[in-house]
Amino acid sequence: MGALGPNTCGNLASPSTVLVFNRCSQFSHQLPFRPGTQRVRGNELHGGGKISAVGTIPEKQPEAVTLEEPPTIGFAFVSSVLLPDGTPDVQLRSATGGQKLRDIMLDTNIDLYGPYARPLLNCAGGGTCATCMVEVVEGKELLNPRTEKEKEKLRKKPKNWRLACQTVVGKPDSRGTVVIQQLPEWKAHEWKYQKGIPAEEDF
Template identity: 75%
Template sequence: MGILQLNSLQFPPLFRKDHDHGIHKNAEISKTKRRLCNSRVRISAVGTVPDIQQVAVPSEEPPSVDFAFVSSRLLPDGTPDVHIRSSKGGRKLRNIMREGHIDLYGPYDKPLLNCAGSGTCGTCIVEVVSGKELLSPRTDKEKEILKKKPKTWRLACQTVVGNGDSRGEVIIQTLPEWKAHDWH
């Protein structure tokens, strides 16, 4: 859709000045008004001017990190149950999972069974399958709680995903202690 550019029309002036006497002639004014009111004016288009929105360069999408959250159990047909989400960087993995309705705590989902993100209970364990370079290093709490666990396991409440400008993909295995399959 564009803006219609019209050619300039030559409308007769509504007021004419008598050059000899310097006064307006009422008869001429009313004749001109009548002619304008009773006539149809033709307007012709000479071209279109594109909208500003169309001329503007399309804005680049804001930076975001894409996630594939793989459930610990397989679907009945033997395929993994994968949930795709996207979020901006600089946020805790726990918050991203909770807002995306991803099962984070499994059987520990009751308020009295988890620490609600303070990093003391170890119930929000996830396995980072891919994209660990986008995640913050392990915190001291993680090192303490996960010292006997694989290096790919993290606490979602302690893991920060990139920063505000981060882009990339992360694959997360939820509830890795109950997973029914191995990664190859």
């Protein structure tokens, strides 16, 4: 049983590592500033004269303008099949909160339906077919409670299984990490998830 291990910015680590998530480091842009004395010469005035002025710009520390990233939620989607080298196939994505998990997965090209991908084999988000089941490994606190449709369709399934079409992830200002096992009914392997110490960079 290997450990799930993508490290910085989507690189897949060895089976002995752990899954680590952080926010990408923020960047700042410093505005240029030249302290000292400058001579400023103006253009001709309407009366034909010229203006000239000498001014001193007071020396002070430049103010840094920090451009913050908009709030996003990081996702790790774990495929139901292993890579050829026997390690978990993990896809890292990020999205703004307040969206349904189904939409996030489809919009970012994550396999949601597997063998039920053809339109006639799923209900296209109506919550009636239960073919968009996922297993929430981490981040359940960012998700809405199970809906009545989920309670009906998943009554015999583990409590951390959800219907992606019924699952809303966070709010527009939410931040955090969600780890999702795709197609849990078709999972052909086991892997171990552990929280690691955050590094300086992430996806």
